[in-house]
Amino acid sequence: MPIEQSENKVLLSHPKGSSAELLLYGATVVSWKAGTERDSTPVERLFVSSKAVQDGTKPVRGGIPVVFPCFGLPSHPDHVRLDQHGFARKEIWKFDEVVMDNAAGVSVRLTLEPTTSISAKYEKPFHLAFVITLAEHQLSTDLHVKNTSTSPGDILEFQALFHNYISAPSSGVLISSLQNRQYLDKTESTEQGRAQLKTETRSGVDVRSYTDSVYQDAPQDYEVTWAEGGIHVKSTNLPNVVIWNPQQEAGAKIGDMEEGGWERFVCVEPGHIRPFVKLESGKRWIGQQVLTAINGGRKNQP
């Protein structure tokens, strides 16, 4: 049965054995199992903390949370009453339709419109659609944002990001193609309390120490590899990527982070953070990522 829907989640199954599970809560993907071209055995590719809450009372610590309309703490007047990373990951989305169901894969669409709880803290009209597609070795997620205002000049300004928790050994994982890109290092602040702007010198970025980096003008094409496995991340219309791992320094302070969980994931998060997207009334914006399970091996040199 390629698509099974229960009260609070959707299960996608591919004829060749891969699968994905997403909660209607936050449209959060909480499992993606896939093999590679070389080894078809499906393996869990996402990290979800064993302490994660999945009952809809708080954002899931792991999987692929959807970040919208703000990344991090709100910094825009429209977002001042929102929590960190906005509301999309904390609202119940509606199962809208099956987009595709054939031998190539399965795809479903979830939607989110202003609810009473959203409108109490965010006044801009919008329509969101989240489209998830499962293929044999790939998982793609698209976020469609529509400015539903009918008032010319009513601009929707937002940030959007896929907060991917990739299951990987933080001691050995490397992320490629960021060399010479500028990034904000959020682990170090200036006297004014702002993140330090740096230039990446490494061909393979590691997360062996506490890492919280927001890359500018990012390539949108990343290989996340370690000795035993890897994920290729291809994004579209997402000019930033965040690399995050709290290590014990910050991870031990996260209440729903399992003991030592920081050793078992790296967050590689394609997004549109800087500048804000500015969407005119009636217009649509789409941000997409395609995750592909690949074989391991040191393609990147540290």
Ligand code: TA6
């Ligand atoms: O994407 C990295 C980050 O912004 C980190 O600064 C850290 O706060 C992480 O997101 C997790 O945020 P959360 O609100 O899910 O605890």
